[in-house]
Amino acid sequence: MDHIVLTGDRPTGPLHLGHYFGSLANRVALQHAHPMYVLVADYQVITDRDLPGAIQANITGLLLDYLAVGLDPAKVTIFQHSAVPELNQLLLPFLSLVSVAELRRNPTVKDEIAHSSQRAVSGLMFTYPVHQAADVLFCKGTLVPVGKDQLPHLEVTRMVARRFNERYGPVFPLPEAMLGDSPLLRGLDGGKMSKSRGNAISLSATEDETAALIRRARTDSDRLITFDEAARPEVATLLTLAGLCLGRTPQDVAAEIGDGGAVTLKKVVTEAVNEFLRPIRARRAELTEADVRAVLRAGNERARERAVVTLEEVRDAMGF
Ligand code: TRP
Numbered sequence: 001m002d003h004i005v006l007t008g009d010r011p012t013g014p015l016h017l018g019h020y021f022g023s024l025a026n027r028v029a030l031q032h033a034h035p036m037y038v039l040v041a042d043y044q045v046i047t048d049r050d051l052p053g054a055i056q057a058n059i060t061g062l063l064l065d066y067l068a069v070g071l072d073p074a075k076v077t078i079f080q081h082s083a084v085p086e087l088n089q090l091l092l093p094f095l096s097l098v099s100v101a102e103l104r105r106n107p108t109v110k111d112e113i114a115h116s117s118q119r120a121v122s123g124l125m126f127t128y129p130v131h132q133a134a135d136v137l138f139c140k141g142t143l144v145p146v147g148k149d150q151l152p153h154l155e156v157t158r159m160v161a162r163r164f165n166e167r168y169g170p171v172f173p174l175p176e177a178m179l180g181d182s183p184l185l186r187g188l189d190g191g192k193m194s195k196s197r198g199n200a201i202s203l204s205a206t207e208d209e210t211a212a213l214i215r216r217a218r219t220d221s222d223r224l225i226t227f228d229e230a231a232r233p234e235v236a237t238l239l240t241l242a243g244l245c246l247g248r249t250p251q252d253v254a255a256e257i258g259d260g261g262a263v264t265l266k267k268v269v270t271e272a273v274n275e276f277l278r279p280i281r282a283r284r285a286e287l288t289e290a291d292v293r294a295v296l297r298a299g300n301e302r303a304r305e306r307a308v309v310t311l312e313e314v315r316d317a318m319g320f
Contacts, residue, residue, distance in 0.1 A: 005030055006141035006175075008039025011058040015065040016200035017273070018185045018193035021244050024069045026145055026180055031075045037139050037303065038071065040296075043081035043088070047128045048116045063292040065203050068284035073295040079303035080296065081135075086307035090134035091127070093314060097163040098130055098156065108152045133157040137172050138307045145178040168317040171310075185244065186237040188217040201241075204284065207274050214238070214270045219262035227254045235265065242269045245276035 007027065009015070015024065030036060040059055045052045059080065066078060081088065103109075103126040113121050124131075129152070136144055136157045144154055154177045161172035186192065187199025194200060201210055218234040227250045229236040239250035246253065253272075257264050 003034045003143040004139055004141045005034045005036040005143045005145065006039065006136050006139055007037075007145045008041045008135060009062060010041045010044050011055065011062045012045055012053070013058060013195045014061055014202040014204050016193060016195060016202045017241065017244075018187075018200060019065075020069060020203060021182045021185055022147060022180050023145060024066075024071075025182070026178075027076075028070045030145065031072055034143065035077075036075065037077045037079065037141065038066065039135050040078065040080040041132075041135065044128055044131070047122070047125050048112055048118065050118065059296075060289060060292050061204070063295060064284055064287055067287055067291070067295065068203060068280045070283070073299065076299075077302045078295055078299040080300060083296075083300035084138070084304045084307050086304065086311040087134050087138040088131070089311055090138055090307075090314060091131050093164070093318060094130050094133050094137075094160050095127060097160050097167070100126075102156075102159075103127065103129070106152050106156070108149050111149075129153045129156040130160065133160040136175050137161055138310050139303070140173055140310065142173050142175050143178050144175050145180065148179065151177055151179075164314075164317075168314075171313055171317050182244070183240055185240060186233070188213055188237065190218065190233045190237055201273060203277065203280055205277070206281075207277075210273055210277065211270050214266050214273070217266065217269075219265065221262075223261040224259045225254045225257040225261070225265050227251045235262075238265055238269045242272040245272040 007023070009019075027036070027038065040062055042052070042055060042059060045055065063078065067073070071078065106129055109125060109129065113125060116125075132153045133156055137160070144150075144157075146154065154175065158174050161174050164172055187194060187197055188201070189197070189199040191197060191199060195202070201213055205213070217238060219238070220232055220235060222232070225235060225239070226232065227236055227239050236250065239253050242253045243250040253268065257268055
């Protein structure tokens, strides 16, 4: 089957190595195989916070991350919610296909509510998974590369597509999720890698920032370096990171370090990460704000053309 790939990110801050190995590398590979849309989910930023924050700077940063890692705007349509009104308009008929009880049951939404610092939970928090169905279905996406936390949302998308087709006639394909197979990359403190925890290496970090972050990483005092995720999670995290950057197994990296201790380990990791990020940094340095604006303008235009056609089909099917 010939796939249409769609995926996206909320522009809330710089992408890090966890994003790279978890999803960006996969997108860079997929762009050669299938038509692909990458969504800058700007309207989704206000689901768990009151204000969009430094939204323009975050969008520019996200685009720089995308282009620096090698997403090719000649192959990939990179676009934003706020520039494609027809996509957003699909939310209205789609909401009519989902019950309030179903919206309340979504485990990812429940988890986000539990971790949100907002005083009140907005209606958007419950309805954004349906908006996400519009993100996928506006272009008749069939393959959605996502992390595990997004699977409930993909179920909503499939449910919306199925119910729409049953009620109004066959318009939408039922998209599939594509889960990444790279090992979970933990943060430098052994917890989930996340910008807000200060344990992540951003793709935009300088050599010195990278070295400083790795220097502060926790290790243990056993000089013999071994890969043991259960007994030595911090050391294992560093070995995994070096292994991913070097294209080797963490066991192999550990064997090379031998009894060099934490100092050698950190030296190897720092060199591996900096070497890995070198071409990404070089590409970023060549990009200007004008390049970013041009890429978004072209992507928004292409996405909008697609959305206009789909919305027209939807209105026809519904008899409007
Ligand atoms: N919810 C996704 C995230 O937080 C971002 C996203 C928005 C998305 N729309 C999408 C992902 C559509 C896949 C498909 O990471």
